[in-house]
Amino acid sequence: MRRIVFPGLIGATAMGMAGGLYLFLSPHSGEASAAAPDTNIPTVETIRPIRADIAKSFNTNASLEAFETTDLYPKVSGYLSEVRVDIGDHVKAGQILALISLPETEKELAQAEATVASKRANLALAQTTLKRQEGLLRIQGTPQQTYDEANAAVSVAAADVDLAVATADQIRTTLAYTKIVAPFDGVVARRLVNRGDFMQSASTGRTTPMFTVQRVDTIRIFCNVPESDVAHLRVGLPAAITPYGWEGKPISGKVARYEGRLDPQTRNMRTEIDLPNPGGRLYPGMYAQVSIETEMHPKVLALPAPAIGTDTKGKFVYAVQQQHVIRLPVQTGMTEGGMAEIVSGLSDKDEVISSVQGAPPPGSNVKTAPRA
Numbered sequence: 001m002r003r004i005v006f007p008g009l010i011g012a013t014a015m016g017m018a019g020g021l022y023l024f025l026s027p028h029s030g031e032a033s034a035a036a037p038d039t040n041i042p043t044v045e046t047i048r049p050i051r052a053d054i055a056k057s058f059n060t061n062a063s064l065e066a067f068e069t070t071d072l073y074p075k076v077s078g079y080l081s082e083v084r085v086d087i088g089d090h091v092k093a094g095q096i097l098a099l100i101s102l103p104e105t106e107k108e109l110a111q112a113e114a115t116v117a118s119k120r121a122n123l124a125l126a127q128t129t130l131k132r133q134e135g136l137l138r139i140q141g142t143p144q145q146t147y148d149e150a151n152a153a154v155s156v157a158a159a160d161v162d163l164a165v166a167t168a169d170q171i172r173t174t175l176a177y178t179k180i181v182a183p184f185d186g187v188v189a190r191r192l193v194n195r196g197d198f199m200q201s202a203s204t205g206r207t208t209p210m211f212t213v214q215r216v217d218t219i220r221i222f223c224n225v226p227e228s229d230v231a232h233l234r235v236g237l238p239a240a241i242t243p244y245g246w247e248g249k250p251i252s253g254k255v256a257r258y259e260g261r262l263d264p265q266t267r268n269m270r271t272e273i274d275l276p277n278p279g280g281r282l283y284p285g286m287y288a289q290v291s292i293e294t295e296m297h298p299k300v301l302a303l304p305a306p307a308i309g310t311d312t313k314g315k316f317v318y319a320v321q322q323q324h325v326i327r328l329p330v331q332t333g334m335t336e337g338g339m340a341e342i343v344s345g346l347s348d349k350d351e352v353i354s355s356v357q358g359a360p361p362p363g364s365n366v367k368t369a370p371r372a
Helices: 007-024 027-035 103-138 144-176
Strands: 043-047 050-072 078-083 096-101 179-181 186-191 211-226 238-243 251-258 268-276 287-304 309-311 314-321 324-329 331-336 339-344 367-370
Touching: 050 186, 050 268, 050 331, 050 339, 096 211, 103 144, 211 287, 238 268, 287 331, 314 331
Parallel strands: 043 367
Antiparallel strands: 050 211, 050 287, 078 096, 096 179, 186 211, 211 268, 238 251, 238 287, 251 268, 287 339, 309 314, 314 324, 331 339
């Protein structure tokens, strides 16, 4: 039997196959497939651990006071003859602020000085007499009794001089109290007297000071440290002070001293910070906000706290390696100011998802968007 081949059928079949093969290998079909984005892969924001100083601190209210404050009272009674300063004046140690007039005491001093001169003259005469008696005694020209009397007269005259001098010095001391002087360099904070006022001595019942002088080249910052932070308190801890209404950066200071006891009512410890005040911009009576660092961990590896999660297995972060999310256990230390110390489990080259909240689960394929 012979096979019969129909050329038309063969040609049609071949063309059909060729057409099918053309559709399968069409380059336009491949381009369309490559250009279609994969919308199923999420993008996550990532960060890297950094080296930072993490300090534990607490904030508290504080008040500013002068380093020294002194109320000046009169030591003697009399009329005020001069007032040389007013409030706000800067004064130097030893500067005269006011004068009290004591004319009667000045006359007493003049009499005392005259008495001193008279007693010294008597002493000189007694000493001359004693020398003469010594010469006569050598040649037996005078009895021993006369010499002894001359010697005793010198001793009495010398005692009289000492007494007169002491009396004059006492009056001078009283007159020195008529000068009201500044005890240290500072500022006159109060003036409560005027010329012509009668000054009654504080020892006889005066209760109102004449002046109040404050030393303000250094300011004391008084604040209270709560019981929870007392264990970390020590002299030299750094502090940042921001007076209310202050423009600019907080002022740096250090803890200078503390009471060493807790107030039984508030359970706080009174703490002081000394702050230099060369420009005089700080005033006693101001209020301030104080932040004291009780613990410092310098140059530790750190991450923002939202990047760290906690579950039953402990602390962890979600890292991205080869575009996949993995779970890395970590050990943390101090957390302060939104930053957490990483003790172990990470290096500064690891790429970590910035927040564990809402992050894709481990094993997910992701794209990264690094954040500075």
